[in-house]
Amino acid sequence: MQKILIKTTRDPFIFQWMKVPSDGAPASASAVRDVGTLAELKADLEEAGISTHLVFLAPALSVHVRQLSFEPAEKKHLAKTVPFTLEDEMICDASDLHCVMTKPQDNRIWVAAVQRNDLNRWLMRFEEAGLTLRECYPEQAVLLDESNHWSMYYDNNEYLIRCGEPQVHGVDSNNIGLALELATRGYENIPPVITLTVNEAADRDDALIHIPNELYSYLETDVTPLPTLFDKRVGNYSALNLLQGPYSRSGDLLASLGKWKRMLAFFLFGLLVHVGVSYAEYRQSNAELKEVRGDIKTLYQKVFPDGKAKNARKKIASELKRYKGGDASSMGFLELLSVTSNVVQKRPEFELKSLMYDGKNGIELDVFLKDQSSVETLKSELQSKDLDVTLLNSTGQGDQVRARMKIKSKS
Numbered sequence: 001m002q003k004i005l006i007k008t009t010r011d012p013f014i015f016q017w018m019k020v021p022s023d024g025a026p027a028s029a030s031a032v033r034d035v036g037t038l039a040e041l042k043a044d045l046e047e048a049g050i051s052t053h054l055v056f057l058a059p060a061l062s063v064h065v066r067q068l069s070f071e072p073a074e075k076k077h078l079a080k081t082v083p084f085t086l087e088d089e090m091i092c093d094a095s096d097l098h099c100v101m102t103k104p105q106d107n108r109i110w111v112a113a114v115q116r117n118d119l120n121r122w123l124m125r126f127e128e129a130g131l132t133l134r135e136c137y138p139e140q141a142v143l144l145d146e147s148n149h150w151s152m153y154y155d156n157n158e159y160l161i162r163c164g165e166p167q168v169h170g171v172d173s174n175n176i177g178l179a180l181e182l183a184t185r186g187y188e189n190i191p192p193v194i195t196l197t198v199n200e201a202a203d204r205d206d207a208l209i210h211i212p213n214e215l216y217s218y219l220e221t222d223v224t225p226l227p228t229l230f231d232k233r234v235g236n237y238s239a240l241n242l243l244q245g246p247y248s249r250s251g252d253l254l255a256s257l258g259k260w261k262r263m264l265a266f267f268l269f270g271l272l273v274h275v276g277v278s279y280a281e282y283r284q285s286n287a288e289l290k291e292v293r294g295d296i297k298t299l300y301q302k303v304f305p306d307g308k309a310k311n312a313r314k315k316i317a318s319e320l321k322r323y324k325g326g327d328a329s330s331m332g333f334l335e336l337l338s339v340t341s342n343v344v345q346k347r348p349e350f351e352l353k354s355l356m357y358d359g360k361n362g363i364e365l366d367v368f369l370k371d372q373s374s375v376e377t378l379k380s381e382l383q384s385k386d387l388d389v390t391l392l393n394s395t396g397q398g399d400q401v402r403a404r405m406k407i408k409s410k411s
Helices: 027-031 038-048 072-090 116-128 139-143 176-183 201-208 213-218 226-240 251-255 259-303 312-323 325-330 332-345 372-383
Strands: 002-008 015-019 033-036 052-058 063-069 097-101 108-115 133-138 150-155 158-163 167-172 194-198 219-223 351-357 363-369 387-397 400-409
Touching (some): 002 226, 015 226, 033 038, 038 116, 052 139, 063 072, 063 139, 072 108, 116 133, 133 139, 139 150, 150 226, 176 332, 201 219, 213 219, 332 351, 332 363, 372 387, 372 400
Parallel strands (some): 194 219
Antiparallel strands (some): 097 108, 150 158, 363 400
């Protein structure tokens, strides 16, 4: 069975697909990729007449992948508590997240989280084209391992970067320079080696052109086609397949049935799942919610016996952020950059002059705006993203207003 790796492009309706090399095949063969709509992929597969196993790489800019630590007593509650741990970082409610995780090892797990709306949208496009996905992994899987080395992967004007921390980020080429400057604390904390991997040799120059000159002497470049690199890494992280729980696939069983049996089995399966899940959710949702809230309240009372809080969960999260200095601060540089730059780029009347690391887990924004009211508008929009914004100064320059702001994550 031929495994086909599929990933998105900047056009939401155009995809790339490539073959994962079989045993004994040259790795260079997997560097060849086709581009088109999913309908064109469907036609190519039908024309080839071969049995295929389709794997989708969910875009890194939409999937959160990181390693989490936990106390032994928390192990049995991880499935319930992990979404609440990530909701602030992903700026959405825990109930809107679909999370998968590896088996615990040394009180640590790798977690992949995606908003359900995004995953539903991708799956719907494959279903509309008549294609059945067998697996779905985050793009970040190509950089996952148990080491803390610095590594990057470049493909199609986007980078995957892992900056010596248990987290992998997706960054576009417009922001990679600033992201690396922030991650190296203004080039004062540069590792001995940064590995930069590209899909094929022709991509090397395109990948290097966006890298700051200060980091050139630390780079080691490597050419490994994406399917080959993915096939090497995914074996140890198969638990991060997003098609689990309500998204799990039973396609292998259905594929062994005839056409009419497949339709009947799918209908009966859907009907049973709908009835069973609806009934179970009706009976259990309130009980589970009360149990989780009771566990959180009990934990709060144990940790803070003299404390009083209307919302114990938020109070515990606040205290953890305050005391977990290293982890809390390292969370922020790339995500803080992403949230801030997205707000500025969505408003064409905002002219960005500079965006700099302030040396204290925050950034300083220097921007030209139309008038003073635009300053307040920008400040309000940033604050709505759960950011702490301080206006340093604003001065008139010609027919514009220049404003400097200090931005950091709320603790």
